[in-house]
Amino acid sequence: xxxxxxxxxxxxxGVMADTAKECINTSFFSWFRINKNKKKYLxxxxxxxxxxxxxxxxxxxxxxxxxCLIDLLVEKELKNEEVNDNDFEKNxxxxxxxxNIKTLNKFKTVFFRTRKERFSKKxxxxxxxxxxxxxxxxxxxxxxxxxxxxxxxxSRKDKGSILAWLDEIKLNFSEIYGNESLENFxxxxxxxxKNLQQKQNLNDAIFIDDSPEEINQEDWKSISITxxxxxxxxxxxxxxxxxxxxxxxxxxx
Ligand SMILES: [Mg+2]
Numbered sequence: 001x002x003x004x005x006x007x008x009x010x011x012x013x014g015v016m017a018d019t020a021k022e023c024i025n026t027s028f029f030s031w032f033r034i035n036k037n038k039k040k041y042l043x044x045x046x047x048x049x050x051x052x053x054x055x056x057x058x059x060x061x062x063x064x065x066x067x068c069l070i071d072l073l074v075e076k077e078l079k080n081e082e083v084n085d086n087d088f089e090k091n092x093x094x095x096x097x098x099x100n101i102k103t104l105n106k107f108k109t110v111f112f113r114t115r116k117e118r119f120s121k122k123x124x125x126x127x128x129x130x131x132x133x134x135x136x137x138x139x140x141x142x143x144x145x146x147x148x149x150x151x152x153x154x155s156r157k158d159k160g161s162i163l164a165w166l167d168e169i170k171l172n173f174s175e176i177y178g179n180e181s182l183e184n185f186x187x188x189x190x191x192x193x194k195n196l197q198q199k200q201n202l203n204d205a206i207f208i209d210d211s212p213e214e215i216n217q218e219d220w221k222s223i224s225i226t227x228x229x230x231x232x233x234x235x236x237x238x239x240x241x242x243x244x245x246x247x248x249x250x251x252x253x
Pocket of ligand 1: 011012209210233
Protein backbone atom coordinates (compact mmCIF):
# COMPACT_ATOMS: atom_id res chain seq x y z
CA UNK A 1 0.00 0.00 0.00
CA UNK A 2 1.33 3.35 -0.94
CA UNK A 3 0.15 6.30 -2.83
CA UNK A 4 -0.04 7.03 -6.55
CA UNK A 5 -2.10 10.17 -6.32
CA UNK A 6 -3.60 12.15 -3.48
CA UNK A 7 -7.13 11.09 -2.77
CA UNK A 8 -9.46 13.11 -0.57
CA UNK A 9 -12.90 11.99 0.47
CA UNK A 10 -14.81 15.02 1.72
CA UNK A 11 -18.09 15.34 3.53
CA UNK A 12 -20.15 18.28 2.23
CA UNK A 13 -22.24 20.03 4.91
CA GLY A 14 -20.02 21.62 7.49
CA VAL A 15 -16.75 20.55 5.83
CA MET A 16 -17.00 22.15 2.38
CA ALA A 17 -19.96 24.45 2.81
CA ASP A 18 -21.52 26.25 5.72
CA THR A 19 -25.06 25.36 4.81
CA ALA A 20 -26.69 25.79 8.22
CA LYS A 21 -28.45 29.03 7.33
CA GLU A 22 -29.96 27.64 4.15
CA CYS A 23 -31.03 24.36 5.75
CA ILE A 24 -32.66 26.12 8.65
CA ASN A 25 -34.45 28.69 6.52
CA THR A 26 -35.72 25.95 4.24
CA SER A 27 -36.81 23.87 7.24
CA PHE A 28 -38.65 26.77 8.79
CA PHE A 29 -40.71 27.40 5.66
CA SER A 30 -41.30 23.67 5.19
CA TRP A 31 -42.44 23.28 8.77
CA PHE A 32 -44.98 26.08 8.28
CA ARG A 33 -46.28 24.52 5.10
CA ILE A 34 -47.04 21.36 7.02
CA ASN A 35 -48.67 23.21 9.89
CA LYS A 36 -50.38 25.90 7.86
CA ASN A 37 -53.80 25.46 9.40
CA LYS A 38 -52.72 26.11 12.93
CA LYS A 39 -53.39 29.80 13.50
CA LYS A 40 -51.68 29.80 16.86
CA TYR A 41 -48.32 29.68 15.12
CA LEU A 42 -48.77 33.06 13.47
CA UNK A 43 -47.23 34.82 16.45
CA UNK A 44 -43.98 32.87 16.24
CA UNK A 45 -40.96 35.06 15.61
CA UNK A 46 -39.00 33.61 12.75
CA UNK A 47 -35.71 35.28 13.68
CA UNK A 48 -35.76 33.94 17.21
CA UNK A 49 -36.45 30.38 16.15
CA UNK A 50 -33.82 30.54 13.41
CA UNK A 51 -31.20 31.88 15.79
CA UNK A 52 -31.78 29.06 18.24
CA UNK A 53 -31.99 26.46 15.47
CA UNK A 54 -28.55 27.52 14.20
CA UNK A 55 -27.13 26.85 17.62
CA UNK A 56 -28.47 23.29 17.62
CA UNK A 57 -27.66 22.54 13.98
CA UNK A 58 -25.02 20.06 15.14
CA UNK A 59 -27.74 17.70 16.37
CA UNK A 60 -29.12 17.16 12.88
CA UNK A 61 -27.88 14.33 10.67
CA UNK A 62 -30.90 13.78 8.38
CA UNK A 63 -33.22 16.30 6.69
CA UNK A 64 -36.25 15.06 8.61
CA UNK A 65 -34.49 15.90 11.87
CA UNK A 66 -35.00 19.55 11.03
CA UNK A 67 -38.69 18.99 11.53
CA CYS A 68 -38.04 17.94 15.13
CA LEU A 69 -35.67 20.84 15.70
CA ILE A 70 -38.06 23.53 14.44
CA ASP A 71 -41.08 21.90 16.07
CA LEU A 72 -39.46 21.82 19.50
CA LEU A 73 -38.23 25.39 19.24
CA VAL A 74 -41.58 26.75 18.07
CA GLU A 75 -43.38 25.04 20.95
CA LYS A 76 -40.85 26.44 23.39
CA GLU A 77 -41.34 29.91 22.02
CA LEU A 78 -45.11 29.68 22.22
CA LYS A 79 -44.84 28.66 25.86
CA ASN A 80 -42.19 31.33 26.39
CA GLU A 81 -39.83 28.74 27.83
CA GLU A 82 -36.09 29.14 28.15
CA VAL A 83 -33.99 26.70 26.11
CA ASN A 84 -31.59 24.77 28.31
CA ASP A 85 -28.79 23.18 26.26
CA ASN A 86 -28.65 19.80 27.98
CA ASP A 87 -32.40 19.34 28.25
CA PHE A 88 -32.84 20.40 24.69
CA GLU A 89 -30.40 17.82 23.40
CA LYS A 90 -32.26 15.15 25.35
CA ASN A 91 -35.69 16.33 24.16
CA UNK A 92 -34.47 16.43 20.61
CA UNK A 93 -33.15 12.88 20.62
CA UNK A 94 -36.37 11.68 22.17
CA UNK A 95 -38.44 13.43 19.55
CA UNK A 96 -36.34 12.04 16.69
CA UNK A 97 -36.89 8.53 18.06
CA UNK A 98 -40.64 8.90 18.66
CA UNK A 99 -41.94 11.26 15.99
CA ASN A 100 -44.58 9.93 13.62
CA ILE A 101 -42.83 8.47 10.55
CA LYS A 102 -45.57 9.74 8.24
CA THR A 103 -45.04 13.31 9.46
CA LEU A 104 -41.28 13.01 9.02
CA ASN A 105 -41.63 11.63 5.50
CA LYS A 106 -44.09 14.34 4.58
CA PHE A 107 -41.71 16.96 5.91
CA LYS A 108 -38.85 15.48 3.93
CA THR A 109 -40.80 15.72 0.68
CA VAL A 110 -41.86 19.30 1.43
CA PHE A 111 -38.31 20.18 2.50
CA PHE A 112 -36.79 19.17 -0.85
CA ARG A 113 -39.59 20.86 -2.79
CA THR A 114 -39.18 24.06 -0.78
CA ARG A 115 -35.43 24.04 -1.30
CA LYS A 116 -35.88 23.66 -5.05
CA GLU A 117 -38.34 26.56 -5.10
CA ARG A 118 -36.14 28.81 -2.99
CA PHE A 119 -33.12 27.96 -5.12
CA SER A 120 -34.89 28.71 -8.40
CA LYS A 121 -36.27 32.02 -7.10
CA LYS A 122 -33.03 33.40 -5.74
CA UNK A 123 -30.20 34.86 -7.76
CA UNK A 124 -27.14 32.62 -7.43
CA UNK A 125 -25.27 35.22 -5.40
CA UNK A 126 -28.01 35.20 -2.76
CA UNK A 127 -28.14 31.45 -2.68
CA UNK A 128 -24.40 31.31 -2.19
CA UNK A 129 -24.63 33.83 0.63
CA UNK A 130 -26.82 31.33 2.47
CA UNK A 131 -24.34 28.53 1.64
CA UNK A 132 -20.86 30.05 1.77
CA UNK A 133 -17.82 27.81 1.22
CA UNK A 134 -15.88 27.18 4.42
CA UNK A 135 -12.51 28.81 5.04
CA UNK A 136 -11.07 25.31 4.82
CA UNK A 137 -12.43 24.71 1.32
CA UNK A 138 -11.12 27.98 -0.07
CA UNK A 139 -7.59 27.20 1.12
CA UNK A 140 -7.81 23.51 0.25
CA UNK A 141 -8.70 24.42 -3.34
CA UNK A 142 -5.59 26.58 -3.62
CA UNK A 143 -3.42 23.97 -1.95
CA UNK A 144 -4.21 21.01 -4.20
CA UNK A 145 -4.45 22.72 -7.56
CA UNK A 146 -0.89 21.94 -8.67
CA UNK A 147 -0.94 18.32 -7.55
CA UNK A 148 -2.29 15.12 -8.98
CA UNK A 149 -5.20 14.84 -6.60
CA UNK A 150 -8.68 13.55 -6.65
CA UNK A 151 -11.58 14.94 -4.63
CA UNK A 152 -14.48 12.60 -3.96
CA UNK A 153 -17.52 13.96 -2.15
CA UNK A 154 -19.35 11.63 0.21
CA SER A 155 -22.42 13.23 1.72
CA ARG A 156 -25.84 12.47 3.16
CA LYS A 157 -27.23 15.36 1.13
CA ASP A 158 -28.88 14.81 -2.25
CA LYS A 159 -26.48 14.93 -5.18
CA GLY A 160 -28.51 17.57 -7.07
CA SER A 161 -28.09 20.22 -4.37
CA ILE A 162 -24.34 19.61 -4.20
CA LEU A 163 -23.93 19.77 -7.97
CA ALA A 164 -25.77 23.09 -8.17
CA TRP A 165 -23.49 24.53 -5.50
CA LEU A 166 -20.29 23.22 -7.11
CA ASP A 167 -21.31 24.86 -10.36
CA GLU A 168 -20.85 28.19 -8.59
CA ILE A 169 -17.73 27.30 -6.64
CA LYS A 170 -15.75 25.84 -9.54
CA LEU A 171 -13.97 23.07 -7.71
CA ASN A 172 -12.57 20.14 -9.65
CA PHE A 173 -13.97 16.97 -8.19
CA SER A 174 -14.14 13.50 -9.62
CA GLU A 175 -17.37 12.15 -8.16
CA ILE A 176 -20.23 12.94 -5.81
CA TYR A 177 -21.82 10.21 -3.73
CA GLY A 178 -24.96 11.58 -2.11
CA ASN A 179 -27.79 10.20 -0.08
CA GLU A 180 -28.98 8.09 -3.02
CA SER A 181 -25.63 6.27 -3.32
CA LEU A 182 -25.45 5.57 0.39
CA GLU A 183 -28.71 3.63 0.14
CA ASN A 184 -26.72 0.90 -1.65
CA PHE A 185 -24.25 0.66 1.21
CA UNK A 186 -26.56 0.23 4.16
CA UNK A 187 -26.44 4.05 4.59
CA UNK A 188 -22.83 3.72 5.71
CA UNK A 189 -20.15 6.09 4.52
CA UNK A 190 -17.60 3.55 5.69
CA UNK A 191 -18.92 0.78 3.43
CA UNK A 192 -19.18 3.12 0.48
CA UNK A 193 -15.62 4.37 0.92
CA LYS A 194 -14.40 0.83 1.53
CA ASN A 195 -15.82 -0.16 -1.84
CA LEU A 196 -14.09 2.77 -3.54
CA GLN A 197 -10.84 2.11 -1.74
CA GLN A 198 -10.84 -1.49 -2.89
CA LYS A 199 -11.26 -0.31 -6.47
CA GLN A 200 -8.25 1.97 -5.90
CA ASN A 201 -6.17 -0.92 -4.56
CA LEU A 202 -6.31 0.49 -1.04
CA ASN A 203 -4.10 3.46 -1.78
CA ASP A 204 -3.61 5.75 1.18
CA ALA A 205 -6.26 8.42 1.33
CA ILE A 206 -7.75 11.01 3.65
CA PHE A 207 -11.38 11.29 4.73
CA ILE A 208 -12.64 14.49 6.33
CA ASP A 209 -15.99 14.68 8.10
CA ASP A 210 -17.41 16.89 10.85
CA SER A 211 -19.47 14.17 12.51
CA PRO A 212 -17.69 12.52 15.45
CA GLU A 213 -19.86 9.40 15.06
CA GLU A 214 -18.93 9.05 11.43
CA ILE A 215 -15.21 9.31 12.19
CA ASN A 216 -14.91 7.51 15.51
CA GLN A 217 -17.02 4.42 15.01
CA GLU A 218 -15.18 2.77 12.12
CA ASP A 219 -11.87 1.03 11.52
CA TRP A 220 -10.60 3.44 8.87
CA LYS A 221 -7.04 2.14 9.07
CA SER A 222 -8.19 -1.22 7.70
CA ILE A 223 -8.99 0.49 4.39
CA SER A 224 -5.90 2.75 4.35
CA ILE A 225 -7.80 5.86 5.31
CA THR A 226 -6.55 8.59 7.60
CA UNK A 227 -9.75 10.00 9.12
CA UNK A 228 -9.86 13.65 10.10
CA UNK A 229 -12.52 15.24 12.27
CA UNK A 230 -13.32 18.73 10.99
CA UNK A 231 -13.54 20.97 14.03
CA UNK A 232 -14.84 23.86 11.90
CA UNK A 233 -18.03 21.94 11.11
CA UNK A 234 -21.23 21.21 13.00
CA UNK A 235 -19.94 19.88 16.30
CA UNK A 236 -18.63 21.14 19.61
CA UNK A 237 -14.95 20.91 18.70
CA UNK A 238 -12.40 23.66 18.26
CA UNK A 239 -11.72 25.03 14.80
CA UNK A 240 -8.73 23.05 13.50
CA UNK A 241 -8.73 24.40 9.93
CA UNK A 242 -5.07 25.40 10.03
CA UNK A 243 -3.82 22.14 11.54
CA UNK A 244 -5.72 20.13 8.95
CA UNK A 245 -4.41 22.24 6.08
CA UNK A 246 -0.91 21.73 7.42
CA UNK A 247 -1.47 17.98 7.47
CA UNK A 248 -2.68 18.05 3.89
CA UNK A 249 0.31 20.10 2.84
CA UNK A 250 2.58 17.41 4.30
CA UNK A 251 0.51 14.71 2.62
CA UNK A 252 0.75 16.21 -0.89
CA UNK A 253 3.45 14.88 -3.12
MG1 LIG B 1 -21.21 17.14 7.77
